[in-house]
Amino acid sequence: MARTNSVNFTGAHQYPLANAATDLFKKEDVQQLAAAHDGHDHTPGNGLPIPAGAIPNGLITSAMIADGTIQGTDIANGAITSVQIADGQVLAADIGVAQVTSTKLGPDVPRGVNLLVNGGFEIYDRGANTPTSVNGGVVCDRWNLSLNGTSTGTASLDSSQADLNSAVCAKVVYNAGSGGSSLYQQLGSEWVVARGKWVTLSARVRCSVVGGARISLGDGAAIASSSTNTQTGGMETLSVSFFNNGANPGCNIYLELLQTATFYWDNVMLVIGQNAPCDYLPLQQADEKARCLRYFERLTDSWLATGYAMQANVGEVFLPYYPKGGAPTITYGPAIGNLVWRIVGSPYALTSFSVTSPGIRGVLINGNTAVTMGANQPGITFGLAGGGYITAEWNP
Amino acid sequence: MPVRPVTFNADGSIQAYCDETQHSGTIATADIKHAVNPVTGDPDHNLIVLECPDGCGVGSVWPVAGGADAAMGQQMFVNKAQNEGCPCGQVAASDPNSLGEAHVKLQVNRMDGAGRWALG
Numbered sequence: 001m002a003r004t005n006s007v008n009f010t011g012a013h014q015y016p017l018a019n020a021a022t023d024l025f026k027k028e029d030v031q032q033l034a035a036a037h038d039g040h041d042h043t044p045g046n047g048l049p050i051p052a053g054a055i056p057n058g059l060i061t062s063a064m065i066a067d068g069t070i071q072g073t074d075i076a077n078g079a080i081t082s083v084q085i086a087d088g089q090v091l092a093a094d095i096g097v098a099q100v101t102s103t104k105l106g107p108d109v110p111r112g113v114n115l116l117v118n119g120g121f122e123i124y125d126r127g128a129n130t131p132t133s134v135n136g137g138v139v140c141d142r143w144n145l146s147l148n149g150t151s152t153g154t155a156s157l158d159s160s161q162a163d164l165n166s167a168v169c170a171k172v173v174y175n176a177g178s179g180g181s182s183l184y185q186q187l188g189s190e191w192v193v194a195r196g197k198w199v200t201l202s203a204r205v206r207c208s209v210v211g212g213a214r215i216s217l218g219d220g221a222a223i224a225s226s227s228t229n230t231q232t233g234g235m236e237t238l239s240v241s242f243f244n245n246g247a248n249p250g251c252n253i254y255l256e257l258l259q260t261a262t263f264y265w266d267n268v269m270l271v272i273g274q275n276a277p278c279d280y281l282p283l284q285q286a287d288e289k290a291r292c293l294r295y296f297e298r299l300t301d302s303w304l305a306t307g308y309a310m311q312a313n314v315g316e317v318f319l320p321y322y323p324k325g326g327a328p329t330i331t332y333g334p335a336i337g338n339l340v341w342r343i344v345g346s347p348y349a350l351t352s353f354s355v356t357s358p359g360i361r362g363v364l365i366n367g368n369t370a371v372t373m374g375a376n377q378p379g380i381t382f383g384l385a386g387g388g389y390i391t392a393e394w395n396p
Numbered sequence: 397m398p399v400r401p402v403t404f405n406a407d408g409s410i411q412a413y414c415d416e417t418q419h420s421g422t423i424a425t426a427d428i429k430h431a432v433n434p435v436t437g438d439p440d441h442n443l444i445v446l447e448c449p450d451g452c453g454v455g456s457v458w459p460v461a462g463g464a465d466a467a468m469g470q471q472m473f474v475n476k477a478q479n480e481g482c483p484c485g486q487v488a489a490s491d492p493n494s495l496g497e498a499h500v501k502l503q504v505n506r507m508d509g510a511g512r513w514a515l516g
Contacts, residue, residue, distance in 0.1 A: 126415070126416070127416070130418065132415065132418075134402075134413055134415075134418075134420075135402075136397070136400075136402070136413075137397075137413075137415060138397050138415045188466070189511055189512070249511070296464075310435065311434075311435055314434045314435055326459075326461055326462075326463075326507070326508035326509075326512060327459035327461050327463060327507050327508055328459070328463050328464065329398045329456050329457065329458050329459065329463030329464040329465075329469070330398075330456065330457040330463075331398040331399065331416070331454065331455065331456040331457070332454070332455055332456075333416060333417075333452075333453065333454035333455070334417075334452065334453055334454060335452070335453025335454070336453065336455070337453070352434060353455065354431045354432060354433070354434055354443075354445075354457070355431060355443065355457045356431075356433070356440065357442075358443075358457070358459050358463075366433070366434040366435075367434065368434055391398065391416075393397065393398060393463060393464035394463055394464060395463075395464050395465060395466070396466075
């Protein structure tokens with residue numbers, strides 16, 4: 001056999017290889033092999049490269065890696081977790097435009113104005129606060145009690161169990177019967193603002209029975225419900241999201257009464273977005289009151305409007321009110337006699353009351369009085385006496 | 397809520413409730429009246445007056461578009477038009493029920509606009 005040369009040691013470190021017993025042995029062979037061994041560092045021409053299997057697990061540390069040499073492709077997809085990132089080091093520039101969605105936001109981040117009116121039950125614009133025990137009865141502005149079948153209950157406003165940042169909550173003492181019951185707010189045609197969007201409803205509740213309370217919202221065709229309450233010792237937050245596909249014009253919000261229990265409801269919030277839950281964002285009282293006036297107002301001032309005597313004992317005035325969503329129902333009380341015309345002399349009690357063309361911003365009021373005021377007498381004033389009131393109410 | 401219809405009885409009367417006073421009772425068909433012009437005495441087909449069935453003196457003037465309760469308010473006008481005809485002369489008591497309802501629906505659309513109609 002002919003002598004050959006090493007193939008993994010080349011160049012200056014290449015050494016001859018004697019393959020057969022008859023090959024001539026030279027002492028220089030050992031010298032060259034020793035020189036190659038002395039320069040052996042696994043670089044090309046200085047021996048085979050180190051295979052991965054020759055390195056024990058856990059032996060390579062970051063000190064062996066030159067700074068700035070690890071490429072993105074060296075890291076497996078999905079391998080880096082938040083623990084590898086120091087707190088406060090992710091900058092706004094690291095987040096793609098429009099990549100943060102509402103589901104990434106915590107409950108304390110405001111999502112916008114409440115789509116419900118009087119979600120905190122703070123506004124009661126109807127005179128004395130009177131508990132209600134009838135189906136459809138008014139609890140406070142924009143909230144009604146629904147009782148069905150043989151179920152009974154009484155709803156009122158309560159200050160002892162109100163949530164934080166709240167003066168009152170809605171209390172319901174309920175006896176479950178054959179029909180489902182709830183507190184509800186009807187959005188009706190005004191639901192159009194959420195068409196084609198996710199909406200999320202949340203509410204605070206304290207219920208004396210675990211599993212007795214739940215919240216739901218639906219558009220008449222579909223309904224979504226939250227989980228039920230899990231404790232009895234204090235307020236907890238229930239939340240549910242619902243996609244409004246826009247196919248149905250109406251929507252109701254239900255604070256459901258599932259079992260015989262005492263309920264305290266507070267701080268109900270409805271927002272655009274798929275967030276669960278979303279903290280209640282209160283409005284300044286003046287703003288909340290103004291929103292309630294779109295639906296209901298109670299006029300109790302002594303003098304409300306001026307007009308004229310269209311006939312000897314018939315007066316006519318235009319009574320303005322806060323703009324409503326449509327023509328409202330006009331109610332007077334406690335009796336017609338509490339409504340008065342004022343002209344020269346003392347107020348004259350009305351003996352009949354009528355309205356003409358109720359509109360969004362006001363109504364023409366007509367009324368008779370037994371006293372002759374004079375035909376086409378200008379400058380009469382319309383007012384209330386003895387606890388009289390007039391209400392204007394429109395609901396979607 | 398005003399003096400409001402809760403249930404419509406087969407004889408045309410109404411079970412009514414007044415949240416202000418918490419009074420309830422039956423309002424006879426004859427007492428479900430259109431508002432009248434105080435000068436001419438003509439009934440207004442756009443308005444119905446419900447007085448508290450307790451007789452306490454509270455009264456509510458309901459607009460045909462439904463006011464405080466779209467569905468119940470509109471149904472009250474439909475029932476009255478179907479049972480008695482309409483004082484405007486466009487609907488007679490003998491006309492098909494569908495005509496009375498169509499007439500009220502037109503009134504509703506004129507008062508509050510399309511989309512306010514709450515009956516089927």
